[in-house]
Amino acid sequence: MNKKEIFSFAFLALFGIIIFYISGLVGILEFILSLCIYSLVFFTLHIIWTYLRKKESMDISSFLKKFLSSMASIIFLLVFILGGFAYYNNEIEPAPMPNITLSNGEKTIIFQAMSHVGTRSFYDKVINDIKERKTNGYVYFFEGVQGGTEENTQKFDKAIGIKFDKNLYKNFSKLYGVVYQDNNEFLGHINDLDFNVDLTIDEIIERYEEGGVEETSTTPPMDVNEEILNTLAELNDRQLKVLVYINQAILNFLIKSDGLRDVITEHVGNAKLFDVILNKRNEVLSSAIIKSEYDEIYVTYGLLHFEGVLKLLQEDDNTWKEIERFNYFPIQ
Structure with a gap:
């Protein structure tokens, strides 16, 4: 040889x-x-x-x-x-989750971009930041889509293509070796000035159905929870460690890749529903900030929402600008 x-x-x-x-x-x-x-x-x-x-x-x-x-x-x-x-x-080069300070000279907003799954240390840092800011006079705005009627929940699941329940992110996090975002952990620190600024499932479906919805699929929603649990049951500890490491890399890559992420979110799945989930909720958050009686607000919301919210704030008042930014790393 x-x-x-x-x-x-x-x-x-x-x-x-x-x-x-x-x-x-x-x-x-x-x-x-x-x-x-x-x-x-x-x-x-x-x-x-x-x-x-x-x-x-x-x-x-x-x-x-x-x-x-x-x-x-x-x-x-x-x-x-x-x-x-x-x-x-x-x-x-893991993906960053920016902590961005915005101001128009009268109000100051700290926008902490969030990931639905992340390391325990990432969420602990956000909790500590909330405590510090609320000690210094900030109030807390957070995302969290609330439930709706059974009929609208079924409509939402069908439109998004998966059965979306409270255990989804919990089970999903196991494939990434991390924990899931539990909003209850961020509430009640220092004071009770915590405000859920978001739409409900009923409001999302109402906006989604405006102008009519063309049914294009008769396929029932995928039970992702079952698929995840079946996958986990088939893997031993060493196989899971390899899968977790690869999955973390893919997630880090997707978070960093704005162009690829936009293509996936806009062209894979239900574009009209995604418009409601992203843009209509941006309108809810920006309106709440503008109309709020509070001048210092700490916000936790998904990373995809930041640019849209900033744009809406600047359309209302062009003096809004970014004055500070630093990064946390949710998957590291």
């Missing part, structure tokens, strides 16, 4: 050991079986191809050496790309 073949076989052996460590005997057997199946498929294709072109085909031994060498190169490349992607987004 030449050096390339020795390296290839050594890498495949190492990769097999890693699979065994993560997935056990079943994992390594599945890996070996996959290599056998693909080698037979490609060897058959090789025989057919050489026959049609009237060329001499390789013997099985020579073909296997070339095939395994090629597979080692492909697996190495994939591992390098995926591992590099995950390491960069988790360790070198």
Whole structure:
């Protein structure tokens, strides 16, 4: 064997050991079986191809050496790309959640962008910030869509395509090795000046149905909770750790990638419903800020809402501007 073949076989052996460590005997057997199946498929294709072109085909031994060498190169490349992607987004440049101070000279708003799932330390920092600000005279505005009638809840689930219940983010967080955002943790600190500034499910459906809604799908909403629980039940602890690390990298990447995030949110799913969930709620928050009797307000709202809220504030009063910004990191 030449050096390339020795390296290839050594890498495949190492990769097999890693699979065994993560997935056990079943994992390594599945890996070996996959290599056998693909080698037979490609060897058959090789025989057919050489026959049609009237060329001499390789013997099985020579073909296997070339095939395994090629597979080692492909697996190495994939591992390098995926591992590099995950390491960069988790360790070198994780996604920030900005804490932004806005002012028009009369009122001061601190907008803490939020993620529905994040590390315990991220939420603890936000809680401590709320306590400090409320000690210094701030009131607290927070997002939180309240429930509606059973009929409207079913309409909402159908429009968004998933069964949306209180356990969704809790279960979702398990796939990311973090915790979920529990608004109750942010309430009642220092004083009771906490205000839920948001729409209800009934109000969202009312705005969504304005002008009529064309039914385009008869598919029932997906039970994401069940899918998540089934996935978790199939994974051992080591497999879950690998999945969590990759999922965290993907989430960090999506949070940072404004353009890709906008394409996904606007073109994947129900655009009209998304307009209500984003833009109509921006109107609710900006109106509450403008009309509030309080001059110092601490706001926790989703990251996607900031630009729209700032735009609406500036349309009302062009002296609104950003005066300070720093970042927390929810997935780090």
